[in-house]
Amino acid sequence: MIRRSRFGIVAAAAVFGVAALGGCTLQTPSAVEDEEARERFVALLDDTQAAAGGSWSVRDDPTPRQCVIPLWVSGERFPALRLADGPASPTRAADRVEEAWREQGLEVTVMEVSNVIELKGESTVGELLLFRASDSAMTLTGESECRPVA
Template identity: 55%
Template sequence: MGRRRGVLAAAIAAGLGGAVALTLAGCAVVPVTGVTDSEARDRFAALLDDTQRMVGGDWQVHDDPTPRECVIPLWVSGEQYPALRIGDASAAPAAAAERVSRAWTAEGIRVTRTEVGDVIEVSGETADGELIVLRVSASASTLLGESECRPL
């Protein structure tokens, strides 16, 4: 009986030790993509530009060049860039929303689509933490988002 308790205690200790090590290792390393800050910002801008082209029409770009503070897991300070773009009404809002939804999904973006009245909202989140939201209707289009949070 004593040997079984010793083996059980060792197994529990090993399991707990492994879990603690994995937790600490996962939290100690800040998950950042393998690109520079400017490359990450350019990648986000390209996603916005591509989305504009899929919707069509003329757009006003009101992206903020000043980074905003954000927090990465374990309260590591970071910064991200906000974007806001306002476009013409789409000639076919449902078709535009469907094109964007398919393209984002093909790029590995997690997509959610909702409708409120005549407004169709397609929101997405990339694996890198970028957030992007498209709203289209018969009266206007808006595109907004935030780049991934990069450590300072």
């Protein structure tokens, strides 16, 4: 069951700002090859879409974003953007996504802003996902873990 707290527009803006800065945190990369890390991230996105249901449009940006790995090693992470029409029940869609993320070991934060339910999922290797559901739309955005630039 989703536990929610109600916040105003200011709180939503603050959460968005913190999430946008997620690419600036220092995170040690996982011990897998770059391609395997990227495939794991894409699979996490695909699994999230399946849990939420609906028909999704994939609008991922193939251009990596700069990030920093401990000891100031240059790295890059890949962004994701997925869009879908509103679900029959935003609450049930969010419940399914929360359950799927927790099963995959993500730390999940849930917030309700007006009529939008937002879930933030963070993996132990620095992957960040944001899922939003309302009567009118669902969105899934995210960033892969920071990988060193070869």
